[in-house]
Amino acid sequence: MPTEAQKTDIFQALADPTRRGVLHLLSKKDQSIAELSSHFDISRTAVVKHLNVLNEAGLVRSEKNGREKIYYLQPEPLKELKEWVSYYEQFWYNKLTKLKYSVENDTLNK
Amino acid sequence: MPTEAQKTDIFQALADPTRRGVLHLLSKKDQSIAELSSHFDISRTAVVKHLNVLNEAGLVRSEKNGREKIYYLQPEPLKELKEWVSYYEQFWYNKLTKLKYSVENDTLNK
DNA sequence: ATTATATGAAACCAAAAGGTGTTATGTCAA
DNA sequence: TTGACATAACACCTTTTGGTTTCATATAAT
Known part of the structure; x- marks a missing residue:
């Protein structure tokens, strides 16, 4: 139950390397748009657009x-990503697990 | 050490819901292009494009x-995703952990 | 009050993404 | 060998994405 609806898909939000860079910066320190922008070679306006995407995905919040x-990290939506990837963990080491799993649980879609 | 170079960023490859759907189908069963395509409302040609992206990201392989x-799942590159998200796990429950971590490890990037 | 700073907002643009349809090629089956 | 099937290879189109520049507004500091 996120505080706000996630208008943007989290996978899509994370697709851009600049946005992942923003998240990493925010994991170190809450910071302003200007400070964030100083770490990238693109314009402040472009960074703001990325922040908007991250905000719509629920990954960051801000306060004046x-x-x-000042933007700060909101990591909770990443739980969804963790769950997604954990489903595939069972296939990492041996392929036999796949058969085993699909017999035990019959989850066809999500 | 992937067998083949990953020409496409894994985050980007996973950004599209159809591609995630393909991975899920392949996690259940190795299958042909035609069979995969039957599960989506888009053309076979479009599905092939998605398969190419997944292939370039190292997430699927095929054999004639x-x-x-026949395409099959190649889940190993997802380890990178798991590692990425595990970094953020420490921030999930209380914000104090953040400070603790950045003091102990001084990882500024990657 | 004036100036500098930080952000907001709009218009614009090129390239990439995601889709289509058509035609060509290789393989199986009758 | 002919027809059907599965995939490959193109050419093409529209929308989205990631970026730009310019102008406006709000707050801080002198």
Whole structure:
């Protein structure tokens, strides 16, 4: 139950390397748009667009502080990603597990 | 050490829901292009394009069987995804962990 | 009050993504 | 060998994506 609806698919949000870079920066420190932008070679406007995508995916939030807007990480939606990948973990080492699993659980779709 | 170079970023490969659907189908059963295509509302040609993307990301492989081309899941590259997400796991429950971590390990990038 | 700073918002653009349909090639089966 | 089937290879199209520049607004500091 996320506080806000996730308008953007999390997989799509993470597809862009700049956006993943933003998440990593925010994992170190909450920071303003200007500070975030200083770490990339693209314009501030472009970074803001990425922040909007991340925000719509529920991965970041922000609050105004004077004339600054401070962004912070909101990692909870990544749980979905973890669950997704954990399904595939069973196939990593031997292929026999696949058969075993599909017999035990009969999950055809999600 | 993947057998083949991954020309396509795994995050990008997973961004498309159809491609994730293909992976899920292949996790159940190795299958031909025709059989895979039957599960989607898009053309076979479109499915082939998705398969090419997945192949370039190292997530699927194929082998010819007569006039058919059988695709199978290659889940190993997903380990990278798991590692990526595991970094963020530490931030899931309380925000204090963040500080703790960044003090102990001083990993600024990657 | 004025100036510098931080962000917001809009218009625009090129390239990539995701889709289509058509035609060609290789293989199986009758 | 002929027809059907499975895939390959193109050419083409529309929308989305990731970027730009420019202009406007709000706040801080002198």
